[in-house]
Amino acid sequence: GAVVSQHPSWVICKSGTSVKIECRSLDFQATTMFWYRQFPKQSLMLMATSNEGSKATYEQGVEKDKFLINHASLTLSTLTVTSAHPEDSSFYICSAAGWTGTSNQPQHFGDGTRLSIL
């Protein structure tokens, strides 16, 4: 089955640091990738949708300059949390949807990145 790899799985860093999270589709072309944020014991909140080669579309209330998204290839999207502060601490999850070459792939999720800002 389709596999989406997310890296790193856990980050702890000081306030003011910028953190980059990678999301890779390992066996299919991810034309669309999604970034979600999840607070403890809550559901997933969609932050942005990125299509390969174009600018990401952000959901209302999500700061574009704080959460930089790049989707430069069909297998990789990155989320950079710029100048992170403690309130940015959360579980960030990506998902990818696209084409295997023979069939459409609905979204498959990575295992998430737990970000803790001290």
Added chain:
Amino acid sequence: TQLLEQSPQFLSIQEGENLTVYCNSSSVFSSLQWYRQEPGEGPVLLVTVVTGGEVKKLKRLTFQFGDARKDSSLHITAAQPGDTGLYLCAGEESGTYKYIFGTGTRLKVLA
């Protein structure tokens, strides 16, 4: 903004009991998915329903998509401790691949 409400929010039951989780919205979705998520991991897809009125079964789990494609239910028969987790429904905005997640139902099955 589309909203998907799940009920109940929390459910704690004994092994062997049956349960139903509901996912409701005022919006119509192209398709709807159900996921289960374990702590510290990404959601795992259980099923996708596309047609209004569709019923799908996955072992002890039965999923139904409402006739109007605005709501869905997940029924678990004879729940087991391994069913414990966060259950999430997610509705697809028409033709976008974009999914909006429900508020979640946290299930705990006691042995």
